[in-house]
Structures are given as structure tokens and as C-alpha cells.
Amino acid sequence: PPESGGGATGTDGPVPEKPGKAVTLNVLDVAGNLQLTQGMIDEFVSKNGDVIEKVTYTKATAPELVGKIKAQQDANRVDIDLVLTGVDGLAAGIDQGLWLPLLPTHANRLTGMAAYLPGAEAMQKLAGDNGVTITYYPSGPLIEYLPKNVPNPPKTAQELLDYAKANPGAVQYARPSNSGPGRTFLMGLPYLLGDSDPKDPENGWDKTWQFLKELDAQITLYPSSTSETMKNLANGSAKIILTTTGWDINPRVLGTVPKEAKIGTLEGFHWVTDAHYAVVPKGVSTDKQAAVLSLLTSMLTPEQQAKAYDKGYFFPGPAIKDVPLTMAPQDSQQAINEYGRPEYADLIANNPLEVPLDAKALVAAFDRWDREVGGSKVKK
Amino acid sequence: MTRFDRLRLDGVTRRFGDADALSDLTLEIQRGEFIALLGPSGCGKSTALNCLAGLLPLTAGSIWRDEIRLDTLPPERRGFGMVFQNYALFPHMSVQKNVSFGLQMHGVNRTEARRRTTDAIRLVHLEEHATKLPGQLSGGQQQRVAIARAVVIEPSLVLMDEPLSNLDAKLRLEMRTEIRRLHQSLGLTTVYVTHDQEEALSLSDRLVVLRDGRVQQIGTPEEVHTRPANRHVADFMGYRNLLPGSFASGKINILGVRVTGTPVGHLPDGTPAVAAIRPEDVSLDGDLEATVDVVEYQGREFTVEARTADGLVLHLRTGRRLAVGDPVKIGFPADRLLIFPGGPS
Amino acid sequence: MTRFDRLRLDGVTRRFGDADALSDLTLEIQRGEFIALLGPSGCGKSTALNCLAGLLPLTAGSIWRDEIRLDTLPPERRGFGMVFQNYALFPHMSVQKNVSFGLQMHGVNRTEARRRTTDAIRLVHLEEHATKLPGQLSGGQQQRVAIARAVVIEPSLVLMDEPLSNLDAKLRLEMRTEIRRLHQSLGLTTVYVTHDQEEALSLSDRLVVLRDGRVQQIGTPEEVHTRPANRHVADFMGYRNLLPGSFASGKINILGVRVTGTPVGHLPDGTPAVAAIRPEDVSLDGDLEATVDVVEYQGREFTVEARTADGLVLHLRTGRRLAVGDPVKIGFPADRLLIFPGGPS
Amino acid sequence: MTAATVAVRHRLADRGVDRQMLLLVPATVFVVALFIYPFAYGIAVSLQPAEGGVLAAYQAFFADAYQRDTIVTTLMIALPAAVLNVAASVPIAYRMRGRFRGKRVVTTILVVPITLGTVLTAEGLLNFLGPAGWLNRFLMTTGLTDAPVRLTNNYWGVFLSLVITGFPFAFLLVLSYLSGIDPSLERAAATLGAGWRQRFFRITLPLLAPGLATTFCLTFVLAFSVFPSAILVGDPTGSTRVISIAAYEAAYVRYDYAGASAAAIIMGAVELAVIAVVLGLRGLLYTGSTAGGKG
Amino acid sequence: MKRSIVASPAAWLVWGAVIIFFIGLAGVIGSVVVNSFGVRWFDSWLPEEYTTGWYGQAWDEFTLLPVLTVTLIVCLLVAGISVLVGVPAAYVLARRSFPGSRALYLLFLLPILMPPITYGIPLATVLYKYGLAGHLSGVVLANLVPSIPFVILTMTPFIEQIDPAVERAARMCGARTRHVFTRILAPLLIPGILASCILVVVRTVGMFELTFLTAGPDSQTLVVALFYSMSAAGIRAQQSVDAMAVIYSLMMLTLLVLALRFVNPTQLVARVKEDQY
């Protein structure tokens, strides 16, 4: 049996309660999740030196993750012990059979999973047996604008379109495959417009595609990242952009978007939720698996989950119930009190929650968007 | 081609770092003249040609063509041709292309250019090698390409920097004749650098002898040959026997032997002096006794080194077959022995 | 250094494309010999040296050092030194570094290397230029660096390709003496290419005359000079007067004049023949009438071209001051006139 | 004469085979060991699509206009950019070849963009040339234009980023190649009456040409594989949808490795075709020592 | 040749183009640098406030110090090894035309042409299998794959330019091949080696895919961090991305300036000859 990164024992067989001796854990984050969870992990390590000796953090983008893990697994030398990923990386790994099924085998150890919020629970279904939801937020779609530029923001999808027609170039969203808010908008539109099957972009999104193409005629450019749209909103070259809760609060905290920016919702919208998962690649030694399980258990406690409020990065953030803002660290509370919006509690409570498209459907949607919306400007 | 009557170099100086490679060269060249620059290696001959061609900016001085100031013109506007000491052939062009390049630059029409190129290549006997690249030629062949390339444009002034150094005696003689013929038939003006005195003497109308960047003598070949202006020129012109002594009443005292000769320059009595005589002028029927030390065969003649009892070494040339150790009696014909001021200069 | 007794070239041939630059050179060189390669430009001299040095692969033949086959060894393992016709100095190294490079390569220790470098630089009179880069030197200075670089390693065999071509007469003479001295004092073996016959004659123990890549004659300087093997060698060795005629009973008939001479080679009666005589051997007290056509001053002597009534052109050298148009009476000393088979060869 | 035996060694040496060929060994071993096997594997992957025959991935690529057109799109970006980069560096390097005060500084500044990396270049272009960037601000305050000039998120953004990153690259190479040409050749040409134009076109350029061909190949390859900037400052769904985006999406969005390998191999093949032409032409040129004779 | 003060139209054109390039460059770099120090830069010429906080943030978030160190080591190793391996190969390809030399040349071209997508994953597998990936050696080896051919390709014309007579002279002085390379060719090729080293370093530092695939947790290079910050999911202030980009460029710039300080991209020989004019 090949050695893995520093683990002493084999990769299959029963997972002990505690590793034989403290392990070094290599954590790979492809979702920007460490922003929320690094504090949780560090705290665990400082308190449980006998389980985890040291953690190394690596950050990467989701798509490349699969290739790297495949290469390691093909060579029987897996040195990534824990992956923090969004829906995309999770699905890609499932598709390629990269992840070690943690459930239901270890369900009894991961007690926190029982307390998932309803939305988080729905998101956990997407992971099947392969991953554990660790942070969750309802996301969007929301619109964002500066009140001085847009005194009367659109209230419905149709008004948004009308506004765009009246102000060519003023509405902006980033290319969905490069942007969270972009794809949230894409996935949220079928609900807004009442399409026949919001889960089937190929056949059930007629109104959505129609709407996007009409909107496209008024759009001068699709930036390649959400930050671009934020910058354009700030400098006035875009008047209305699409956003999510996190993208609303955090950039204003950071000062890239003016504090006075406002958000709005379109009538009849459904939240398209989002979550981050922890997964373990196949080939990780049982000792390390044990360490990961202990870590995850600790991360799913309310005290730790409260750290997920961060500075509105993934607002609200916690995946489990009964984690009020008051449990969050002081600076986190301060930021959210200053830049957060009171209306969010209400909006989250009173609008339907929908899980995002599965990976295949989403890719199909991106492809179609690229060809018919984004790529339509080029004459074929 | 820009014709001219007179080319004037006026105090032309070129410094590298703080060493003068050429200082204060003043010279007037008439149209049609054949000037040879002569001097020891490193004396500034190539520097002079480069300055004249416009390839080196002057440190001081000026160059005039008739009344036009030339030294501010770029080389391509001067209309001179040049054979470089290192050839500087275009490595990517065949012999033919190298030769015809200048013609094309001067807008000579195609047929004319082809004819002249062929002629020039024939002139230097490279017909068989016309399509080779310079890298595929022997050293002498490359040098001949350089000659052909410079003369084919029939420039008003040709500058040649040791153009025959890599050719064998027979070819050199032939080329020399051709150069002279071209010079005359095309009415060119030529400035010619050579280290071969025979070449310089036989080709040129006037010689300029340089040493350490300074002009030593300007004169006709005969003048320079028979009446060198100072002992350096004499030394350089083949007066291999330079015997230090002291001058007194028209004679020079060399290690006690008093010899009559022709004094050159300012020679007060009692001053140190140097007697100069060529090996071929030393006679073997004098009365200075010496012993043969070294004998070198040189075709018909022998070069001999003989040593007097006082340790004075004398070089001589003779048709007589001498052997090492033979005693000889050496004489100096008074009209062939020159006496120069000695001491430091 | 690898010493040897004998170096043998056995049918050494080198072809470029389909032209033989050197064909079938067979030669045995004894240790300590001084061999000169002589021949017209492009005859294959440099090719021969390059083959010997291992810089060019052979097309045929082999080279042996005593009983060791040499031609399969790379150049750096043969232990030869070489002066390149185009110098090939290391452009990025000062004169000093150029010269000491070989010593370093041979692992000579520092102090020893420094001493030998200084000596070699002094030998070629470049003390003042020791820190310059080759690009900052005059042509002759570069050539001297090349000489110093080759001899400083005291190789068992030195190959010199026209090492003195860019030096003035005085320096050339001096260098020549130095080369000969080194050759003797260090017991080197030398193969020397030159186009200067005087140099070849005075320096070498044996001459190899090449023409079109083929050996024409191998012999001592005197042999080659006085008894050239064929008319090409004669031509090349300065027999400038080559007069075609026909041979009959020991004499050659040149345009009706029957002249006595020394036949060389197979000469049946009635076959075409060529009479050869050097300009300096032509006498002015014979009975062939001619008129002076061209006179060239050459230092002490004059080179004269004279033409008979039949249009026969004769070259001669004389101390007599002749003028164009003067009538002369020309004679050919029988012992100086060689008769070679004529016709195509 | 004894039979003129010639060693096999000489025959081989004459054909360019000698012991120095050993110098090739490390590089060859390396490339064979670490490239050929993985690459063969990559080719094999491209021939094993999830569905369809052996060539299905290639067929799919060529059947879909959206994919197929990426070849032309890429060429339309890469060729002009490479040509411009090389063509612009030649005169600039030519001007810079002599000695003048401040040469080192100018050289350094010209080469600086090489250090920027794609991210800074992209960010910089977006910031500087974007609708509210300094350039448009300047143009609009001075009244030169009414509406912002669009130079980002389209063809020009990508083109400019390729010029910014590619030019210094080409310039550095050309400058160095140029300095390897013996200056005395130009001087010789000058004495033959050649003005700077003729000296440049007849002497310098032909001697530089082999280097230019190589430079072109390298800049072209860099431009052809443009990826981050095609997305960041380009219009990745339309006018700058280059072939590497197609390959990337196949691999990392659809996880269709066969399609990705096929697209990448097609990309390599197109590059190879262009480069083969250039290097073929280069083979016709004089490639050798640029020294002009003795010394 | 004298440079006249009154430049020709061609010279004006060239210098004009250079100046436009400089202005564009200043704009591009300037805007990023200003942004990286800016706080709240909305619709105005300059930000409202300045801070160095973004640098601290980028520095901490990506633990830049070890990353920079690794990057530097990787760059130097890759550049050094590719020169050591590539130059001799380029030498043979430039000097000899033996049967199959063209095919070999083509073989060396392939790794430059083929996108890492085609070979990256199997390459990483191979390296992992032999225990070479997951740490520095993997990153170095993987980056050598395109770098060595790259050096070969760039160096070939440089070597062609050198007069082979000089090498022959060295051999006649007794220099072995090793010496010919270290003492003769290397100094003459310095500008070429410099150029190709710079380009190799730039490419290596920019080679995201291969580096990521073969890097271990502590052998990430700057580009992985940078690429991540630019294109990964999550919210980051643009200023902090800019700060990272500036750090990255500063490092590269330091290398470049150092290199250009000690090595002149003009061949020594040409420099000597130009000196006269």
C-alpha cells in the first residue's frame, strides 16, 4: 500500500476514533471557503494538538482540482486530505468518483448534521454520501444600484427589461460561468418568469432564454468577473447589476462599492441557495480520515458555525439552526450591524428556497448562454 | 561618381581612450594619385583609412574634397570604395552578389551591372567560385572578393587596406599589376595600405610613412627608399643595420671604427648618431673583420649575420655561399651609408 | 605534451561537394622538421592544416602519429597548436586571456602560466596592448596575438596558416627569426603555410608545393627553388618567364631562337616544351634583341618588361637604370634556364 | 599509396554525426521521458471519447461551428499580434543598437511589461482603458469623444494585452539577435554607397531573419495559447472565444477530457502548421556565422 | 556613424511609437498601483483615500513570504537547469545537420506547442508515481518540460551567429567540449542566455496548470496564488488582487533589473566594435 502524505496507516479499513498519532492535514480550498472556516479549523487545531498537529492550506480554483486529485489517485499518492468546495467541484468529483463516501458510515459521528437549516439540508442532498455541508447561504438573485443613479429601481423582471431598454448599457451582469451572482441570476430567472421547468434549461426555460436575449440587446458587455460589475457600479458605468447577499455586504465592507448602494428584489423571486462542502478524496489514510471527522464534528457546532457570519461574505453563512449573530465574533457583528440590511431576515424567511441546478444541467445552461446570449454578438 | 581635383586631410586625429591612434595627419592628394601608407603594425594606417572613409569619426581635424567639407558626410555619401583589412564580406551573399551589391546601390542598370560584375570576378580569377558563399572560400579567395567588390563600383577614391596580404607571390604580382592598370585606366585615386615595401615602392606615386600615429615622411618611393627622413624610417625601409656611434667631422665612430657616410638631418659634432645601411649594400670587400654567425638561404641569395670581435652584429646579403664560422671582411660604401642623429627621439 | 618521432599523412583527401580541395596528400614528417606548404591561393593549404589538426573530417586517408592513428582523435586530444589564417581570436577575452587560455586548458599552474603568457606577449611585442580586447587591435596586432596563443602552449606540432601575412617587413623578419628560434629551442615540429616564397625558403627544412589540391613537389628549399618538378612549380616559384616552344636535341626552339637549357622530366624530341627562367637570371648581355616596355622601381633594382620584335614578352630584373624604349640584348644562361614538357597537363 | 582507408567516424562526421551529438542526450531523454509518454497518453485520451468512434471527439469539434470557429478567431488574434510584435521590435531594436546615453534605462523600460504577468496586465487594461478609466476620462474631459471608447472586453482588449506582454519578449530577443551581427558589415555596405534603408534591408535584415523567424514562432505560440486575458479583458463568448477557451471548457467545465484533448491537439496542430511554414522558410535563409572575415 | 540631432522621419516614427507605448504602459501600471493603495475609488480620477492595508491583507491571506521564496527557487532552478540542458542541445541542432535533425527539432517544438491540458494530468501522474510530485521537485520537473525546448528554440539562432572558427581555436588550445562551453560559448552567448532565462522565468512563473498539478501544499508558487485570487470563487477586493499583482511584478522586476544590471543584452563583441563609433 502506498504511503500517503505522512499518514501511517492504510487507506481502508475501520476508521479509528482518533488518529494513532497527531497528523498533518493538507486542506485544499477551491471555494473561497477558508475565509469563513479557517478560524474554526485553527481553533480546533490549537485545542486538539493530539489529533491534528498542523494544517497546511492551499487555495485553488475548482476546475483544476479534479485533474490534480485524479493524477494523485492514479499514482496512489494522495496528499490532499480535505477539500472545501462549492457545488461545482463537488459535482465534478462525484462524477469522476474521487470522493470517499463519508456517509452514512460516519453519520453517527457528524452529529451537527442533524441541526441543518432547511435550505442547508436541501443542499446536503446534492452531496449525497460524498460530502458534508459546512456553510450555507440563500444567495440571490438580487439587484443592486446606487440610489442617486436609479431613483426608481425596477420591481419586476419586466421593469428590469424596460429599464435596460430605456438605458442601454446600464444593466450589467457577469458571464454566468465566471460569476456566482451571474449564475444565480440565470438559475433564478425561470422562477421569476414562471418557466415550465426551472430545472431543465434545455427544454423548460423558453421564457428565460427569450428574456435574456431581449436583455442582451441592451447590454454592451458581460464582464468576466463579478468584481468587474461591482467596480462598474461604483464608477457609474453600470447602473444596475445583479448580486447576492454576500456580494452585497462584503464589497461594501471592503470599500469597493459605496456604502449607500441599495439592493432590490424582483417580484416573485425564489432564492437559489448555495453552500460549501467538505469532502475527502479517496486514498486518504484512515488516521487522517479520523482527524477530518473530528474536525468536521467540531465545525458543525453552533459556536464554530457562528464564525461563518464573517463580514457578510457568505451572508448569513451558518448551515445549522439557532446560530444568532450575537454568537459571532465581535468584528463580525460590528461589520454586519453597519453594512448588513435589516430586510434580509424578512426576505430570507418569506421567499421560497430552491436548490441550484445539478452540474450537468448547469453546464448545459452555461453552454447555451455562451452560444446564444453572450456569443450572439458575433456574426456566425 | 563624384570626381574631384584634390582631397585634403587637415590635421586629422583619432584618439581611442587616451591613446592617439592617428595624430595630426595632414596630406593633400591630387586626383589620379596613388598614395601608399606605410608603417609598422599598429601605427595607424587602418585608422587613417577609416577616418577618410567616414567609418570613424574624427577626434580633431577635417577632410575636404575640393571646397566641400567631407568629414561630416556619412560614408555612403562620400563615394569612396574600400577594401577592408578584415574583408567584411557579406556572409549571406554569394561572391557574385557581394560584388554586384555596390553596383545596385549606385543604381547601375541590370545588364551593365551583370557585365561589370563578371568582369570584376574575372579580374580576380574567381569565375569558378562565383556562386559560393564567403564562408566556403579560402582566405586568399575572400580577399580577392573584397578587392573585386571595392573596385567594381569604380569609385573616385579607392581605399585599400592590405588588399594582397593573403595572396601568393605570383597572384600578388598579377593583382598588383591589375590594380595599377585599373587605377590608370579608370583614372582612380588610390590610397593603399601595405606592409610590403616592394609593393609600396612599385605601385605608388607617393609614400606616407607613419609611426605611432605620426607622419614621419611623405615623398616619392625613391626619396623614401634612398633618403629616409630619420632613422625610424630607415629602419622600417630595410636599413637593417643600425649601428649606434658618435658623429664627428663628417664621419661616424662605431666602436672605434670610423666610417664615412651621408649625414641626414641636424648632426653637430660629437653628438650620438646612428649609421644605417641595408644588408644588400654591405660589401664583403672592406676591412672590418667579422665571423659568419648565421646563414639563411633565400632563393638565389643568402642572408648572413656576421659578428665582429667587439660583438657588433651585422646583417648582409650576398650571392656568395658562406658557411657558419667563415671569416669575412666587411665594408660600407659611403654613398649607401646614412648617418642619422641618434639619442632618444 | 605528446612527443612523437614521426607523423604520417596517408592519402589524406578532403572533398567539398564534388570538388577535391585536397587530394591524396601523403607525407611523412619527422620530429623537429620545419615543413612549409606552398601553393597558389585556393590550392588546399588551409584544408591540409585543418585536416591535420582534426578540424575537418577526412573524406579519405588517414593520419598516424608513430603507430597511433590520429585522424579519429578530436582536435583537443592531438596536442597541436594552430595559428588560424583568420586568427579566430576569442573576441571576449583580452590579449592576455587569449594567450593564457591554452595554458589553463593544459593545467599549467598559475605562476608558470603567468610567466609564459608574459613571455609570449613580449615575444610578439604586444606588452602595451595586453589588456585590450581583440576588437581594439589593429590587424597585425591581432595576428601576433594568434601567434602568441599558438606557441605559448609549446605544442608538439605547430600549424601556422600564413602567420605573418599582415605584418610589416621588419616585424615579419623579426617574427620569422623568433619562430625559427622557438622551433629549434623547444624542439617543435612545424607545418607552416605561407604565400611568401622567401619566408618558405628561409625557414623550412622541406617544402611541399600544392596545386589544385594535389602535391606537385616535395623537397628541400634549394631543390624546389632550383629544380622545380614541373612548369607549374616553376611558375609558382618565380620563374616568371615561361616561354613555350618545342624541344629538339637538347635545345628548345622559341619563336625561331634556339636556346640551350637544362631539361627536366620526360622530353622526347619534337614535343612541345616550355622554357622557364627567373627575371633575375635573365642577362642583359645576350643576343636576343628586345625593347624595354615597362620599368618598375623596386628599391635598388628595377623590374623590366621587354618585348622582342616577335612579340615575346620577357620579365627581367636589373640594377641598371633603363628607360622605356631602350633597346636591350637579352641572354639566357644555360644553367639557369629549365626546360619542361609543355602541352596540356 | 596505401589504400586510403577512411574511418567510419569521418563519414559520420561529414554527415554531422559525431561525439558532440551526446550533448543532445539529456534534453532528448528529458523530453521523451516527461513529455512523450504523457502526451501519447493525451492523444490516446482524445481518441477515447465517452461516446462515438475513435475520432468522434475530433468530428464533434469540427461539426460544431461554435467550436470550429475558434480556430479562425484565435488565428485572427494571434497572427496580427505576433506580426505586430515582431515588426515593431525590429525598428526599435535597430534604433537601439548603437550606444547612447540612457540606453540601458530605455531597454529596461521596454522590457518591463514582461514582468507584469497576465493578471496585472489585465487589471491594468481594465482600469486604464475601461469605461471610467483614465484614458476615457481624459478623452471625455478634453472633449475628444462623447462616449467612452470601448477598448476592453472585446477584441482590442485581448490584442492590447498580447502586445503588452508579447512585445517586450520579441524586443528582447530581437535586440540580442541584432547585436550578434558584426557591425563592420554595415560599414562595408556604407562604403559601397548603401544608405541606411539599403543597409537595413539588404544586410541587417537578411542576417537577422533567422532570429526573426524564431522570435515570430515564439510570440505566435504565446499569442495563440492566450487564455487568461482572453477571458479577463476579452469577450470570451464571442469575438475572443479562442481555442484554448474551448479546450478549457471541455476539460474543466464539462469534464469531457476527450473533447479537451482533441481541442488542445487541434490547437497544437494549427500552431505546428504555422510554425512549420515559418521554419521551413527559415531553412531557406542563410543561417550561419555573421562575421565578415578575419579577426 | 554619427547620429545627427535632426532625426529622420523614420526615427520620429519609431520614437513616437516608443513613447506611446511608454504612456500606455505607465497608464496600465499606474492605474493598478494607485488602485492597490486606494480606498473607495469610485467615479473619480483618484481614490478618496490611501492605505497600505491591501498589501498586508494579500500578504497574510496567501502567506506570501514562503510562496515568494518557493517561486524564486523554482524560477532559478528551472531557468538554470533548462539552460544547462537546453543550450548544449541547441548547440548541436544549430551546428550539425545530421539525418533526423529536423525530426528532432520538431520533437523539441511539441512541448511548447501543446497546451498542458494534453499532457498535464498524465505527467503529474507519472511524477506522483515516482514520488517526484507533491513538492518542489515536481514543480521544477513539470516546468522543465516546456522550458527546455523553449531554451533550445531561442538559443539556436544565437549559436548560429557565432563563428565556429572561434570554437575550433579553443579546441586547438586543448579545450574539451566542457571548456568550449564554459569558457568560449557561454560568454559569447550571454545576451542570448539572458534573454531565454528571462523568458523561461516569465513562462515558468506564469505556467499555472503544470505548477498547480504537481505542487504540494508547500510548493505553491505565486502564480497559483495569483491565479486563484483572480479567478477563484468568492469575494475579494480588487485592490487586494492588484496588490498581489504588484507584489508579483515587483519580484519579477527585481529579477529583471538585477539581470539587466549585470548582463548587457548586447553582445560584447558588437559592443567593442560599436565603441569605436
Ligand SMILES: Nc1ncnc2c1ncn2[C@@H]1O[C@H](COP(=O)(O)OP(=O)(O)OP(=O)(O)O)[C@@H](O)[C@H]1O
Ligand atoms: N566549405 C567549403 N565549401 C566549398 N568549397 C570550399 C570550402 N572550403 C574551402 N573550399 C574550397 O577549397 C579550396 C581550398 O581551400 P583552402 O582554404 O584550403 O585554400 P588555401 O590553399 O588555404 O588558399 P589561400 O591561400 O587562399 O588561403 C578552395 O578552392 C576553396 O574555395
Ligand SMILES: Nc1ncnc2c1ncn2[C@@H]1O[C@H](COP(=O)(O)OP(=O)(O)OP(=O)(O)O)[C@@H](O)[C@H]1O
Ligand atoms: N577600438 C580601439 N580601441 C583602442 N585602441 C584601438 C582601437 N582600434 C585601434 N586601436 C589602436 O590603434 C592603433 C592603430 O591601429 P590601426 O588599426 O590603425 O593600425 P594599423 O596601422 O592598421 O596596423 P596593422 O598594420 O597591424 O593593421 C593600434 O595600436 C591599435 O591597437
Ligand SMILES: [Mg+2]
Ligand atoms: Mg590595419
Ligand SMILES: [Mg+2]
Ligand atoms: Mg588558406
